[in-house]
Amino acid sequence: xxxxxxxxxxxxxxxxxxxxxxxxxxxxxxxxxxxxxxxxxxxxxxxxxxxxxxxxxxxxxxxxxxxxxxxxxxxxxxxxxxxxxxxxxxxxxxxxxxxxxxxxxxxxxxxxxxxxxxxxxxxxxxxxxxxxxxxxxxxxxxxxxxxxxxxxxxxxxxxxxxxxxxxxxxxxxxxxxxxxxxxxxxxxxxxxxxxxxxxxxxxxxxxxxxxxxxxxxxxxxxxxxxxxxxxxxxxxxxxxxxxxxxxxxxxxxxxxxxxxxxxxxxxxxxxxxxxxxxxxxxxxxxxxxxxxxxxxxxxxxxxxxxxxxxxxxxxxxxxxxxxxxxxxxxxxxxxxxxxxxxxxxxxxxxxxxxxxxxxxxxxxxxxxxxxxxxxxxxxxxxxxxxxxxxxxxxxxxxxxxxxxxxxx
Amino acid sequence: xxxxxxxxxxxxxxxxxxxxxxxxxxxxxxxxxxxxxxxxxxxxxxxxxxxxxxxxxxxxxxxxxxxxxxxxxxxxxxxxxxxxxxxxxxxxxxxxxxxxxxxxxxxxxxxxxxxxxxxxxxxxxxxxxxxxxxxxxxxxxxxxxxxxxxxxxxxxxxxxxxxxxxxxxxxxxxxxxxxxxxxxxxxxxxxxxxxxxxxxxxxxxxxxxxxxxxxxxxxxxxxxxxxxxxxxxxxxxxxxxxxxxxxxxxxxxxxxxxxxxxxxxxxxxxxxxxxxxxxxxxxxxxx
Numbered sequence: 001x002x003x004x005x006x007x008x009x010x011x012x013x014x015x016x017x018x019x020x021x022x023x024x025x026x027x028x029x030x031x032x033x034x035x036x037x038x039x040x041x042x043x044x045x046x047x048x049x050x051x052x053x054x055x056x057x058x059x060x061x062x063x064x065x066x067x068x069x070x071x072x073x074x075x076x077x078x079x080x081x082x083x084x085x086x087x088x089x090x091x092x093x094x095x096x097x098x099x100x101x102x103x104x105x106x107x108x109x110x111x112x113x114x115x116x117x118x119x120x121x122x123x124x125x126x127x128x129x130x131x132x133x134x135x136x137x138x139x140x141x142x143x144x145x146x147x148x149x150x151x152x153x154x155x156x157x158x159x160x161x162x163x164x165x166x167x168x169x170x171x172x173x174x175x176x177x178x179x180x181x182x183x184x185x186x187x188x189x190x191x192x193x194x195x196x197x198x199x200x201x202x203x204x205x206x207x208x209x210x211x212x213x214x215x216x217x218x219x220x221x222x223x224x225x226x227x228x229x230x231x232x233x234x235x236x237x238x239x240x241x242x243x244x245x246x247x248x249x250x251x252x253x254x255x256x257x258x259x260x261x262x263x264x265x266x267x268x269x270x271x272x273x274x275x276x277x278x279x280x281x282x283x284x285x286x287x288x289x290x291x292x293x294x295x296x297x298x299x300x301x302x303x304x305x306x307x308x309x310x311x312x313x314x315x316x317x318x319x320x321x322x323x324x325x326x327x328x329x330x331x332x333x334x335x336x337x338x339x340x341x342x343x344x345x346x347x348x349x350x351x352x353x354x355x356x357x358x359x360x361x362x363x364x365x366x367x368x369x370x371x372x373x374x375x376x377x378x379x380x381x382x383x384x385x386x387x388x389x390x391x392x393x394x395x396x397x398x399x400x401x402x403x404x405x406x407x408x
Numbered sequence: 409x410x411x412x413x414x415x416x417x418x419x420x421x422x423x424x425x426x427x428x429x430x431x432x433x434x435x436x437x438x439x440x441x442x443x444x445x446x447x448x449x450x451x452x453x454x455x456x457x458x459x460x461x462x463x464x465x466x467x468x469x470x471x472x473x474x475x476x477x478x479x480x481x482x483x484x485x486x487x488x489x490x491x492x493x494x495x496x497x498x499x500x501x502x503x504x505x506x507x508x509x510x511x512x513x514x515x516x517x518x519x520x521x522x523x524x525x526x527x528x529x530x531x532x533x534x535x536x537x538x539x540x541x542x543x544x545x546x547x548x549x550x551x552x553x554x555x556x557x558x559x560x561x562x563x564x565x566x567x568x569x570x571x572x573x574x575x576x577x578x579x580x581x582x583x584x585x586x587x588x589x590x591x592x593x594x595x596x597x598x599x600x601x602x603x604x605x606x607x608x609x610x611x612x613x614x615x616x617x618x619x620x621x622x623x624x625x626x627x628x629x630x631x632x633x634x635x636x637x638x639x640x641x642x643x644x645x646x647x648x649x650x651x652x653x654x655x656x657x658x659x660x661x662x663x664x665x666x667x668x669x670x671x672x673x674x675x676x677x678x679x680x681x682x683x684x685x686x687x688x689x690x691x692x693x694x695x
Contacts, residue, residue, distance in 0.1 A: 105485070198457070405482035406482065
């Protein structure tokens with residue numbers, strides 16, 4: 001009896017060891033991101049055409065952006081990663097494939113190539129997973145212009161300059177199939193260029209700056225969005241009386257033409273003697289210049305006899321928006337961090353005639369370990385004129401499984 | 409293979425491995441340490457400067473056993489350097505080459521930030537360091553065959569000096585045998601094993617979690633019950649918990665260098681070990 005038990009134990013032990021050996025290099029991780037938000041319904045960002053993702057956190061309980069990721073070296077030449085994200089829209093849970101890419105690990109001439117679906121590397125935040133953010137939602141400027149974050153099917157080539165200083169150059173081409181891109185889907189609907197550099201001022205202070213361009217060729221005929229309500233681009237009953245002074249609200253698909261983004265980003269990190277465990281501070285900022293050249297669709301109400309009907313109009317537009325965010329996060333003990341963020345957008349007409357949407361955010365977070373964060377966040381949201389929303393969020397952001405390495 | 413006359417660029421994750429490389433590499437090698445003795449190697453940022461350093465590396469030498477899991481894979485990915493992606497080429501992970509302590513039978517996160525592959529702080533046991541020197545020399549020879557005689561000569565010279573020193577340390581450390589100690593994290597486990605010391609408590613409630621007041625009260629009980637005289641920590645760990653314990657009892661709080669550069673006398677692997685032993689001897693005599 002004893003002997004057979006021992007045999008079973010040995011067999012199990014061997015089996016477990018084999019499983020370990022086979023899965024050694026495969027990283028499986030899940031991010032559980034749940035919380036509760038108290039806020040008013042999303043009313044848009046000035047009159048700009050945005051998708052439902054731009055709304056930020058939903059009112060009440062949410063399980064937004066809970067994700068499962070699997071990554072591993074494929075062989076000595078390739079690395080691969082798949083990320084599935086669960087998102088909710090109108091009460092339905094949707095599974096989105098956010099990443100499915102291969103990347104070379106051993107190309108000559110300091111080159112690296114990535115293909116598949118992945119997050120564009122423009123800007124500072126876009127290439128990062130939202131669960132590594134220091135705030136519960138993306139800054140206003142990202143929600144308005146990047147739909148939170150821009151990922152798509154495409155390819156990237158990047159090159160690390162053979163210099164003592166870190167200089168990375170990269171270019172990407174995308175299909176243009178996910179917001180904020182909606183191209184005809186045949187060929188290349190978006191392309192980008194970016195350069196990043198950085199270094200250390202000294203042992204305690206490090207920095208990184210980047211400049212990026214991304215251009216979209218959008219066509220309203222090929223747009224499908226999670227629009228926030230079918231009739232959103234018609235004036236709300238509530239808004240009607242203000243119609244005159246704050247411009248028209250447009251849908252996410254109302255623009256056709258070229259959208260060009262120019263982004264600069266800068267990040268500074270400090271930790272005493274470079275020891276990040278007990279105390280550190282991160283200051284980061286990004287500035288967006290967005291040009292739209294093309295046609296803007298809108299509906300105009302006409303009255304003929306007793307019939308009232310909407311007539312489609314297309315106006316030529318050539319407009320320029322700017323926006324930015326600045327955020328500072330101070331981790332003052334291994335367990336506690338606090339942060340402030342401000343984001344503002346200056347939209348051109350006809351999306352806004354002078355009103356600048358802005359959001360101020362403060363957060364306090366407790367990290368029990370490297371893997372669990374509980375965050376309390378307050379935002380004063382002035383996304384639409386004549387209305388200020390006080391938003392309070394309690395977020396639980398936790399990681400199961402493999403401990404991923406983080407970007408600077 | 410390297411062209412003739414080329415200098416070997418060695419990227420060390422921690423100062424102790426930069427020091428090991430300095431003993432064994434050819435004179436003209438460029439050796440860079442990614443961290444200092446003041447930085448906890450668990451919490452290093454994949455900084456731009458480290459990416460450009462790794463891009464140029466011919467050899468990357470690190471502790472391994474997932475110690476650098478939060479940053480090394482990102483540096484490898486971003487550096488586009490095909491020479492340092494795998495241990496078959498220029499990557500050398502120390503804990504692959506020695507027997508590791510503290511390998512858990514079962515790992516789950518309720519245990520804290522435990523390393524599945526065991527305790528990665530392998531550089532504080534002189535016997536293991538000798539094995540690492542031999543293994544790392546093999547790596548240098550593999551990558552730079554034409555200098556193999558230089559490497560073999562350096563290894564022989566190092567081993568001879570190291571063995572003499574090890575014998576001396578064993579002699580000196582005799583009074584430390586059986587000495588009970590509280591430590592911060594499992595940073596010194598390998599050295600305690602070499603010196604025959606006994607770590608009876610840890611200031612961390614679980615690996616990677618900072619000391620809590622309730623946990624420190626339980627450590628206080630251990631100190632009282634087992635008559636522990638010494639609590640040790642290192643430069644990148646917060647001294648508050650150790651000092652609190654010192655205030656509450658007659659235990660002595662001692663900051664050890666842990667790695668090369670950890671104090672002004674710890675200039676290489678030899679003086680590091682000498683520092684540890686002499687500081688521990690002095691502290692144990694004070695009691």
